[in-house]
Amino acid sequence: VRVAVLSGGVGGARFVQGLLDAVEPSGVTVIANVGDDLEVYGLHVSPDVDTLLYTVGGEADLERGWGRRGETWRARDAATQLGAETWFQLGDRDLGLHLARREALDRGEPLSAITARFARTFGIEVRILPATDDRLRTWVATGEGELSFQEWFVLRRHEPEVQGVRFDGADTAQAAPGVVEAIAAADLIAIGPSNPFVSIGPILAVEEIREAIRSRRVPSVAVSPLIGGKAVKGPADRMLKNLAGGTGPEHVASCYQGLIDALVYDEADRDVSLPDGVRPIATSTLMTDAASRRRVAEASLEAAAALR
Amino acid sequence: VRVAVLSGGVGGARFVQGLLDAVEPSGVTVIANVGDDLEVYGLHVSPDVDTLLYTVGGEADLERGWGRRGETWRARDAATQLGAETWFQLGDRDLGLHLARREALDRGEPLSAITARFARTFGIEVRILPATDDRLRTWVATGEGELSFQEWFVLRRHEPEVQGVRFDGADTAQAAPGVVEAIAAADLIAIGPSNPFVSIGPILAVEEIREAIRSRRVPSVAVSPLIGGKAVKGPADRMLKNLAGGTGPEHVASCYQGLIDALVYDEADRDVSLPDGVRPIATSTLMTDAASRRRVAEASLEAAAALR
Numbered sequence: 001v002r003v004a005v006l007s008g009g010v011g012g013a014r015f016v017q018g019l020l021d022a023v024e025p026s027g028v029t030v031i032a033n034v035g036d037d038l039e040v041y042g043l044h045v046s047p048d049v050d051t052l053l054y055t056v057g058g059e060a061d062l063e064r065g066w067g068r069r070g071e072t073w074r075a076r077d078a079a080t081q082l083g084a085e086t087w088f089q090l091g092d093r094d095l096g097l098h099l100a101r102r103e104a105l106d107r108g109e110p111l112s113a114i115t116a117r118f119a120r121t122f123g124i125e126v127r128i129l130p131a132t133d134d135r136l137r138t139w140v141a142t143g144e145g146e147l148s149f150q151e152w153f154v155l156r157r158h159e160p161e162v163q164g165v166r167f168d169g170a171d172t173a174q175a176a177p178g179v180v181e182a183i184a185a186a187d188l189i190a191i192g193p194s195n196p197f198v199s200i201g202p203i204l205a206v207e208e209i210r211e212a213i214r215s216r217r218v219p220s221v222a223v224s225p226l227i228g229g230k231a232v233k234g235p236a237d238r239m240l241k242n243l244a245g246g247t248g249p250e251h252v253a254s255c256y257q258g259l260i261d262a263l264v265y266d267e268a269d270r271d272v273s274l275p276d277g278v279r280p281i282a283t284s285t286l287m288t289d290a291a292s293r294r295r296v297a298e299a300s301l302e303a304a305a306a307l308r
Numbered sequence: 309v310r311v312a313v314l315s316g317g318v319g320g321a322r323f324v325q326g327l328l329d330a331v332e333p334s335g336v337t338v339i340a341n342v343g344d345d346l347e348v349y350g351l352h353v354s355p356d357v358d359t360l361l362y363t364v365g366g367e368a369d370l371e372r373g374w375g376r377r378g379e380t381w382r383a384r385d386a387a388t389q390l391g392a393e394t395w396f397q398l399g400d401r402d403l404g405l406h407l408a409r410r411e412a413l414d415r416g417e418p419l420s421a422i423t424a425r426f427a428r429t430f431g432i433e434v435r436i437l438p439a440t441d442d443r444l445r446t447w448v449a450t451g452e453g454e455l456s457f458q459e460w461f462v463l464r465r466h467e468p469e470v471q472g473v474r475f476d477g478a479d480t481a482q483a484a485p486g487v488v489e490a491i492a493a494a495d496l497i498a499i500g501p502s503n504p505f506v507s508i509g510p511i512l513a514v515e516e517i518r519e520a521i522r523s524r525r526v527p528s529v530a531v532s533p534l535i536g537g538k539a540v541k542g543p544a545d546r547m548l549k550n551l552a553g554g555t556g557p558e559h560v561a562s563c564y565q566g567l568i569d570a571l572v573y574d575e576a577d578r579d580v581s582l583p584d585g586v587r588p589i590a591t592s593t594l595m596t597d598a599a600s601r602r603r604v605a606e607a608s609l610e611a612a613a614a615l616r
Contacts, residue, residue: 041407042350042414072382078404082426084411092400096386099349103392106350121390 001301002027004186008199009036009048010065010233011225011287012192013055016126018293019190020056022301025125029182031209033194034111034130035138035167035202038150040088041079043098044105047150048199049115049130050097057122065233068093087155112176129182131203134173138202139166149198158235162242165197170205175212183212188304191222193285193296195236196255197243204259213259219304221262223296224252227286228268253278262303264296279303309609310335312494316507317344317356318373318541319533319595320500321363324434326601327498328364330609333433337490339517341502342419342438343446343475343510346458348396349387351406352413355458356507357423357438358405365430373541376401395463420484437490439511442481446510447474457506466543470550473505478513483520491520496612499530501593501604503544504563505551512567521567527615529570529608532560535594536576561586570611572604587611 001023005016007030016030033048047066054060054068061069071091080086090098097118104114110133119128138149142160152158183189194200204210213220229247231237237247244251249265253274256263262279266286274280281303287293309331313324315338324338341356355374362368362376369377379399388394398406405426412422418441427436446457450468460466491497502508512518521528537555539545545555552559557573561582564571570587574594582588589611595601 041410068386072380072400074380074400075383075404075407078376078401079407079411080404082405082408082429084404084408092380092382092403093386095400095403096383096388096392097390099383099387100390100392102349103387118390 001188002186003029003188003190004182005030005190005192006194006200006203007031007048007052007192008033008194009051010055012048012194012199013052013060014287014293015190015192015223015296016052016056017290018287018295018297019300020126021290021294022297028126029178029186030126030128031179031182031203032128032130033199033202034132034136035198035205036149036153037137038088038148040090041084043090043095043102044111045088045090045098046101046111046130049111049128050094052128053115053118053122053124056126056128057119057124059122067091088150110176112178127178127182129176129179131176131179131209132173132206133176134169136167136169136173136202136205138198139168140164140198141166162197162235162239164243165201167202167205170202173206175206175208180208180212183209183216187218188301189213189216189218189220190300191220191256191260193223193225195225195231195234195239196252197236197239200255210259219262219307220260221264221281221300221303222252222256222260223285223300224249224263224265224269226252226269227266232286248272249280250274261307264299264303279307309496310494311337311496311498312490313338313498313500314502314508314511315339315356315360315500316341316502317359318363320356320502320507321360321368322595322601323498323500323531323604324360324364325598326595326603326605327608328434329598329602330605336434337486337494338434338436339487339490339511340436340438341507341510342440342444343506343513344457344461345445346396346456348398349392351398351403351410352419353396353398353406354409354419354438357419357436358402360436361423361426361430361432364434364436365427365432367430375399396458418484420486435486435490437484437487439484439487439517440481440514441484442477444475444477444481444510444513446506447476448472448506449474470505470543470547472551473509475510475513478510478515481514483514483516488516488520491517491524495526496609497521497524497526497528498608499528499564499568501531501533503533503539503542503547504560505544505547508563518567527570527612528568529572529589529611530560530564530568531593531604531608532557532571532573532577534560534577535574540594556580557588558582569615572607572611587615
């Protein structure tokens with residue numbers, strides 16, 4: 001089975017882990033959000049790509065929920081002592097990845113090639129592709145003005161309510177090499193349980209990618225990031241309420257108009273009528289361990305098989 | 309006593325330490341070489357400025373002879389694993405300084421202001437100024453072509469013989485704020501026991517600085533970096549042989565024509581006639597501890613006093 005998965009960070013990465021237990025990893029291509037990317041100290045940080053690399057590569061700190069395992073903070077502490085802003089925290093081992101990425105970008109290697117090389121080093125069999133090698137950045141409109149994604153998400157702890165999102169660079173961004181091909185060759189397109197607005201939205205803002213999914217000839221299945229109308233982590237529930245009018249499965253489905261054929265959502269969410277052509281699949285979607293991750297992945301695969 | 313000291317890295321820093329034991333630190337301005345500066349992973353490394361900060365600030369690793377004390381190498385190891393070039397080694401704590409410097413440069417703070425701020429954080433009373441805030445880079449002509457300073461010095465372990473040096477950017481570089489003023493206000497100008505070609509040479513290549521010293525009204529004293537014709541560390545002896553025709557005190561003095569009134573050199577070096585107007589001061593110049601560092605500094609101060 002060849003699967004093309006659209007993914008943000010933590011939730012998407014867990015879904016990918018479940019998928020890798022259910023299908024042959026070599027058939028899976030993960031298309032990762034880069035709207036969260038930022039420059040810190042001149043280094044290019046790509047949080048969702050890195051969360052995927054670390055999670056699938058067994059390098060993630062599962063207790064802290066972000067960054068690398070076995071991390072230390074000596075560079076950050078020294079930078080703080082010398083007056084640097086350190087609200088976006090980079091551990092020493094994570095910094096090592098960013099130094100290597102900066103060097104590679106400086107000699108002209110695109111983000112997609114760098115990501116593929118790092119994935120090989122981490123022994124990752126699944127293909128992880130950034131949605132685009134071009135600059136694409138998410139900006140968030142709030143009552144306190146427009147903020148860059150990370151300024152809003154990390155520095156402001158995603159407290160200011162979101163009135164809208166904008167994807168700077170999306171007009172001209174091209175899909176990274178392999179992305180459109182992976183969608184075209186897939187037996188199943190999956191949209192992970194990531195935030196529809198700021199994790200999946202930036203990927204779909206690349207016109208080539210949206211069009212490749214819109215013109216699909218295979219089933220496309222999304223997994224809702226909400227459980228009982230609440231986000232497992234992050235601001236997805238508040239954003240759905242503000243930007244889609246509610247936190248039900250139908251509101252999640254409305255974010256993917258014309259792009260999905262089924263929505264996997266949690267049993268705790270009320271049974272509603274989804275838009276025409278979107279089949280409802282209620283199951284337990286909380287992913288706390290390998291078994292539950294695999295169950296969610298298999299629900300998506302079964303939904304696709306039933307549609308085929 | 310107000311002293312303006314021209315300094316490279318380790319040797320110059322030791323001389324400055326000795327000076328600080330002999331005079332009031334607040335009267336000392338160190339003018340540091342920036343010809344060794346380089347970009348690594350997009351970070352601005354200023355090895356001689358940092359050696360001065362770490363040495364005078366009690367942060368230097370004295371056993372290793374470079375970098376910060378209590379250093380770890382986790383970022384470097386992670387970068388190496390991911391295929392980065394790591395021949396120019398940055399420890400985790402040293403990286404912290406470089407992250408803070410990158411951030412400050414990016415918001416427009418000049419190197420001189422950043423250096424002053426870092427010095428305050430390290431509790432340093434003496435003023436440390438980079439020779440210039442402008443880009444000035446040393447290139448070394450060798451039989452194997454022209455190499456950037458650090459490529460020759462670190463990567464090639466200063467093995468290729470030097471046929472000449474060139475200071476890229478020196479034509480347009482201006483002295484950093486305070487440099488010319490410190491020289492003009494000094495009671496004594498001292499040139500530390502650093503490599504005349506690649507440590508002091510780049511400082512003197514800034515025309516404003518050379519002119520300020522040339523037109524001095526106070527004594528200027530240089531300390532030879534050689535002991536018995538040999539460099540304590542580094543390639544100064546081979547460079548003097550190749551570029552100045554020998555390794556005697558007269559060859560060191562020839563590097564500072566019109567810029568010094570006395571040369572402090574080691575007793576192990578033969579008694580020779582120095583150029584007209586350059587007084588010979590033979591003493592023990594090996595600096596292994598606080599007492600010997602202070603002795604060398606006091607020999608320079610006494611030479612200046614005798615000239616006044």
